[in-house]
Structure formats: structure tokens, C-alpha cells
Amino acid sequence: MTQPIFLIGARGCGKTTVGEALTRACGFAFIDTDQALQAKAQRSIAEIVEDEGWSAFRARETATLQSVTQPATVIATGGGIILSPINCDFMRNNGVVIYLNAPVSVLAERLEAFPEEAQRPTLTGKPISEEVHEVLAQRDALYRQTAHHVVDASGSPEQVVREILTALQVARAS
Numbered sequence: 076m077t078q079p080i081f082l083i084g085a086r087g088c089g090k091t092t093v094g095e096a097l098t099r100a101c102g103f104a105f106i107d108t109d110q111a112l113q114a115k116a117q118r119s120i121a122e123i124v125e126d127e128g129w130s131a132f133r134a135r136e137t138a139t140l141q142s143v144t145q146p147a148t149v150i151a152t153g154g155g156i157i158l159s160p161i162n163c164d165f166m167r168n169n170g171v172v173i174y175l176n177a178p179v180s181v182l183a184e185r186l187e188a189f190p191e192e193a194q195r196p197t198l199t200g201k202p203i204s205e206e207v208h209e210v211l212a213q214r215d216a217l218y219r220q221t222a223h224h225v226v227d228a229s230g231s232p233e234q235v236v237r238e239i240l241t242a243l244q245v246a247r248a249s
């Protein structure tokens with residue numbers, strides 16, 4: 076299989092961390108849309124949002140997703156990639172989409188330990204755990220609708236990689 080693998084899910088579910096580990100396990104290349112977008116703009120996401128607003132960031136995100144997609148690549152996306160139906164259709168039609176699903180408590184704990192505000196400017200103005208709860212409630216159904224596979228992302232990165240590989244093997248065998 077050389078179809079691109081798209082990792083989707085909430086901030087802190089581990090798309091970047093698990094994506095890097097997954098590439099080592101399956102020999103694919105790795106691309107992260109947040110990192111590619113910031114490198115091209117030569118600005119952080121917080122700076123882009125402050126200068127241009129969220130809708131301009133979202134337009135850049137769609138362009139980035141399309142430009143980085145290629146075979147044999149694991150693509151870690153931004154947490155809000157599913158807000159655009161264009162992105163959802165694009166990922167479903169051009170690869171395998173995996174939702175890294177983790178409970179609010181796990182997400183909030185990780186984000187509180189490593190907030191990385193330059194990449195994750197606030198979405199609601201609320202404290203992290205409140206924001207994670209509110210945003211996941213709005214987006215969980217979108218992640219599920221877009222994904223071909225839902226994987227438990229609350230374990231270690233190595234465990235999550237194993238779960239992804241199992242989901243892909245089961246899908247290939249059936």
C-alpha cells in the first residue's frame with residue numbers, strides 16, 4: 076500500500092508525535108501540515124491568525140494539505156482540518172484517514188504540559204480543559220465521519236502505532 080495516510084484528531088491527540096513514529100515503522104515519508112504551513116509563511120500560526128484571522132489560516136491550511144499530499148507519506152494534519160468539507164472529501168478520496176481518538180482528560184493533560192501557544196493560539200479564549208471539552212464536542216462527529224478508521228490514541232506512541240498498523244492490515248485483508 077502506498078496511499079497517503081492522513082492522521083486527524085483534536086489538538087494533543089498525537090498526530091505529529093505518532094505520525095513521526097509511524098513513518099519509522101512503515102518506511103513512509105512524514106509531513107505535518109502545521110509545520111509545512113508555518114515554514115512556507117515564515118511565521119507561526121499565532122502570528123498568521125493575529126495578522127490575518129482564522130479564515131485566512133484555514134485557506135492556507137487547505138492549500139497546504141493539497142500541496143503536501145503524495146504517495147507513501149504520513150500526513151499529520153492540524154486539529155481543525157475537518158472544519159472544511161473540501162478537506163474532508165480530499166483526504167477520503169486520496170488516502171486512508173485515521174482518527175486518533177482520546178478523551179478530554181488525556182488531551183487536556185498533554186496540552187497543559189506542552190501548550191506550544193505559537194502553534195496553538197486559543198480557539199475560544201477559555202482555559203485549556205474547558206476549551207478541549209467544548210471543541211471536541213463540536214468536532215468529534217466530523218472526525219468520525221471523515222475517518223476510515225478510529226484508533227484509541229490514549230496509550231503510548233508505540234501502542235498507537237501498533238493499533239494503526241493493525242487497523243490497516245485488517246482493512247487490507249478484508
Ligand SMILES: Nc1ncnc2c1ncn2[C@@H]1O[C@H](COP(=O)(O)OP(=O)(O)OP(=O)(O)O)[C@@H](O)[C@H]1O
Binds near residue numbers: 085089109185230
Ligand atoms: N501517545 C502519546 N503519549 C504520551 N504523550 C503524547 C502522546 N502523543 C502526543 N503526546 C504529547 O502530547 C503533546 C501533543 O502532541 P502532538 O503535538 O503530537 O499533538 P497533535 O495532535 O499533533 O496536536 P496539534 O493538533 O496541535 O498539531 C506533545 O508534547 C507530545 O509529546
Ligand SMILES: O=C(O)C1=C[C@@H](O)[C@@H](O)[C@H](O)C1
Binds near residue numbers: 085156196198
Ligand atoms: O484545532 C485547531 O483548530 C488547530 C489545531 C492546530 O493543529 C493548528 O492547526 C491550529 O492551531 C488550529
Ligand SMILES: [Mg+2]
Binds near residue numbers: 107152
Ligand atoms: Mg501536530
